[in-house]
Amino acid sequence: METLLGELGKRISDRWVIRLVLPGLLWLVAAATAVVLGHARPFDAAALVQRAEQAGMALSARPVAAAAAVAAVLGAAVVAGLTAQALGRAVRAVWLGLWRGPAAPLGRRVRAWRLRRATARPPEGAAVPGRFLPARPTWIGDRFRLAGERVDAQYGLRLALVWIPLWQVLEEPIRTPVQEAADRFDETVRLAGWGALYAATGVLWWPGLPVGALVMVIAWRQGRAAAAGFADVVEATVDTRHRALAEALGVALPHGRLTRAEAAVINDLLHKGHRLP
Structure with a gap:
């Protein structure tokens, strides 16, 4: 047990260092630079080095104060990391198109604009079903929504209902x-x-603003690719393992494949008999 707890603590510590402490320390350097240099002399490296040397000399003669300063810096780095995670959750809501409150009217206008763009230039061939047209103000939000729509269109399964039980029967x-x-x-x-x-x-x-904006643009571009990849993996998992879910739930497949009749039984089982919309 002690070995297990020690290994778990090591993993947690490593995760904190990678996700909170190290990025937090880097941000603290940027914040200290902002405080020391300000708008007037944003690239005065000499002034920054001089201030750092003064702080180092002051702490070198006071070991207790130096230890307290190190602890304070580490604590501040953790706080910065937690703040960044909280801001990330807000960004996630924006990316997913969950625009509520004062942002709801803007979300409706953006969604209508995306819908007009999608229908103004229809793809060659068959018309796109309405359920596959934009229904959220963001591309990422629609890509996640489409995963559920595509699963429902193909099998009749409600992805929100089946995903957690399906996860339980997946091999590692x-x-x-x-x-x-x-x-x-x-x-x-x-x-x-x-x-x-x-x-x-x-x-x-002021340099902090374009740097932050650039990081957010990079994150957004990577987020689109990551969202598409995640949705594709989820759909592929349902495609290849839905029979295992039916077997685990005791739903027979007399046709050798999942039909909408069996899908309705699975949905009803997982919804605990409540009427589905």
Whole structure:
């Protein structure tokens, strides 16, 4: 047990260092630069070095104060990391098109604009079904929504209902790519949170604003790719493992494949008998 707890603590510590402490320390350097240089002399490296040397000399003669300063810096780095994660959650809501409150009217207008664009230039061939047209103000939000729509169109399964039970019957080798795809999207969300935090230093030091904006643009582009990859993996998992879910739930497949009749039974079982919309 002690070995297990020690290994778990090591993993947690490593995760904190990678996701919170190290990026937080880097942001603290940017924040200190913003405080020291300000808007007037944004690239005065000599002044920055001089201030750092003064702080180092002052602490070198006071070991207790130096230890307290190190602890304070590490604590501040953790706080910065937690703040970036909170900002990332807000960014995630924006990316997913969950625009509520005062942003709801803007969300409706953006969604209508995306819908007009999609219908103004229809693709060659058959018309796109209405359920596959834009229904959220963001591309990422629609890509995640489309995963559920495509699964429902193909099998009649409600992805929101079947995903967690399906996850329970997945073998570890199949879970790994799904988890990796989810982690890639989460990383882009955290990166966007850090971008917002760097942009905040622009209040005192104007270079922080374009740096933060650039980080957020990079995160957004990577987020689109990560969202598409995650949605594709989720759909592929349902395609290849829905029979295992039916077997685990005791739903027979007399035709050798899942039809909408069996899908309705699965949906009803997982919805605990409540009427589905």
